[in-house]
Amino acid sequence: MATFVRLLVSQAERVVSRLFKAERGEGPGSFLEAPRTEKLLEQGEGGGLRYGLGAMQGWRAHMEDTHTAQPQLPGALASWAFFAVYDGHAGGTVAQFCARHLLGELVVGEAFTGEGESPEAVKEAVREGFLRIDSRMQALARAEGWEHAGSTAVAVLVSPGHLYFINLGDSRALLCRAGRLTFYTEDHKPSRPQERERIENAGGTVLLQRVNGSLAVSRALGDFDYKAVAWRGQTEQLVSPEPEVYELARCPGEDEFLVLACDGVWDAFDTEGLCAFVRSRLLLGGDPQAVCKEGSRDNMTCLVVCFRGAPGTSQAALQKERELDAHLESRVAELYGELQEQGAASLVAIFRCLASEVNPSLPPGGGLVSKRAVIMEAYERLRRSYEAQMSGPCESGAPC
Structure with missing residues (x-):
C-alpha cells in the first residue's frame, strides 16, 4: 500500500483555515515556504493484527507527531495490543515522552495482573495512568524549561475481549465493523459545553473557540502553564489531562479495522469519508501501510490497524x-x-x-x-x- 501514501494533494483552500487553527504564539515562522513531503512509513503484525503507519511533516516547521504501535504486548499481556498517535504542539517534547513512557504507566496494577478482565478496572487504570504521567512530566518540564509544550493523544488498547478507545484532545480514532463506521471518538474542543464549564470555573475564557483565545484543545498532556491553579485538582484546570475512555466488546467476525489519526488528517477528511476511503483501498489489495494527507498545513500521521476480518482483495x-x-x-x-x-x-x-x-x-x-x-x-x-x-x-x- 505504499502508493496509498501518495494519493492525496495539498490544496490552497486549506491555508487560511490552517493558519487560523495555529497554536498559540504561532505565526508565519511556524510554517515552511514549501511542504516537507518525505514519508515515514512503518508496518508490522502480531497477535492476529496487521498495522501500517504513514507520517509526514507537511507545512509545519517541525515534525511534532509521534506514535506507539505494539501489536503484541510483552509477557503476561501477550494477547493485548496498544496503538497510539500523539500530536504535539509548541514543540515535540511531550509527544516524544508519551511515546516512550505512556504505555508503561497504563498497564500496571490489578486491572492487568488479576484473573479475568474487568472493563471498568481497565478504564480506571488508563485514567490514572494519564494523570500519573502528566504529574511526572510537570516536574521535569519545570526543571528543563519545556512547560509550554503539550500533546494530544488518541489510543486503542486491544484486549482479547474488548477495544478500549482512549482520547485526549482533537486527534481521533474510528472503528469499521461489518463495512460500516461503528464508533469514533469525540474531539475535546473548548466550545463543548462540559469543557467550557470547566474552563470558566478555573477562571478562564473561551475566545475564538480557544482556551483564553490561544489553545485550540481543552484537554491535553503537558501545557502546564494552563494547569497553574494550585488549589484545583488535575482534572479541574483550564486544560485537563484526563482522557475519555470508551469500551466496546470485540466482534471477531465483523471487526475490520481501526484508524487513528492526528487532526491534520481530520482537517482533510470527515470521519465517514476516511472510513469509506480506507476500506475501498483495502479492497484493492492494499496493506494497511497508509497516511491520509489531503490538503493541510499541519503535521500528518495516520495509523491503520487491520483485524482478521478486514476486507481482502476484490x-x-x-x-x-x-x-x-x-x-x-x-x-x-x-x-x-x-x-x-x-x-x-x-x-x-x-x-x-x-x-x-x-x-x-x-x-x-x-x-x-x-x-x-x-x-x-x-x-x-x-x-x-x-x-x-x-x-x-x-x-x-x-x-x-
Whole structure:
C-alpha cells in the first residue's frame, strides 16, 4: 500500500483555515515556504493484527507527531495490543515522552495482573495512568524549561475481549465493523459545553473557540502553564489531562479495522469519508501501510490497524479501478487537446474541468483528489509529447 501514501494533494483552500487553527504564539515562522513531503512509513503484525503507519511533516516547521504501535504486548499481556498517535504542539517534547513512557504507566496494577478482565478496572487504570504521567512530566518540564509544550493523544488498547478507545484532545480514532463506521471518538474542543464549564470555573475564557483565545484543545498532556491553579485538582484546570475512555466488546467476525489519526488528517477528511476511503483501498489489495494527507498545513500521521476480518482483495473492485483509471486518462487527453487550442492546457485547468464533472466511480471518501497520481501521469505524458513535437524538425527538414 505504499502508493496509498501518495494519493492525496495539498490544496490552497486549506491555508487560511490552517493558519487560523495555529497554536498559540504561532505565526508565519511556524510554517515552511514549501511542504516537507518525505514519508515515514512503518508496518508490522502480531497477535492476529496487521498495522501500517504513514507520517509526514507537511507545512509545519517541525515534525511534532509521534506514535506507539505494539501489536503484541510483552509477557503476561501477550494477547493485548496498544496503538497510539500523539500530536504535539509548541514543540515535540511531550509527544516524544508519551511515546516512550505512556504505555508503561497504563498497564500496571490489578486491572492487568488479576484473573479475568474487568472493563471498568481497565478504564480506571488508563485514567490514572494519564494523570500519573502528566504529574511526572510537570516536574521535569519545570526543571528543563519545556512547560509550554503539550500533546494530544488518541489510543486503542486491544484486549482479547474488548477495544478500549482512549482520547485526549482533537486527534481521533474510528472503528469499521461489518463495512460500516461503528464508533469514533469525540474531539475535546473548548466550545463543548462540559469543557467550557470547566474552563470558566478555573477562571478562564473561551475566545475564538480557544482556551483564553490561544489553545485550540481543552484537554491535553503537558501545557502546564494552563494547569497553574494550585488549589484545583488535575482534572479541574483550564486544560485537563484526563482522557475519555470508551469500551466496546470485540466482534471477531465483523471487526475490520481501526484508524487513528492526528487532526491534520481530520482537517482533510470527515470521519465517514476516511472510513469509506480506507476500506475501498483495502479492497484493492492494499496493506494497511497508509497516511491520509489531503490538503493541510499541519503535521500528518495516520495509523491503520487491520483485524482478521478486514476486507481482502476484490476482483470486482480491481476491475472497477482499472476502468476508472482508463476513463480518467481518456478524459485528460480530451481536455488537454481542447485546452491546448485555447493556450490553457495546464494541470490546474484540467483538474478544474474534471472536478466539475459528476463521476460516481470515484473512490468513496477520497474523490477526485485520490486519483491525482493517475491524472498527473497522464498529463505529463501529453505535455512531454507535445513539447517534443514543438521542438522537432519542420516538415521541410529545417529547424523550426
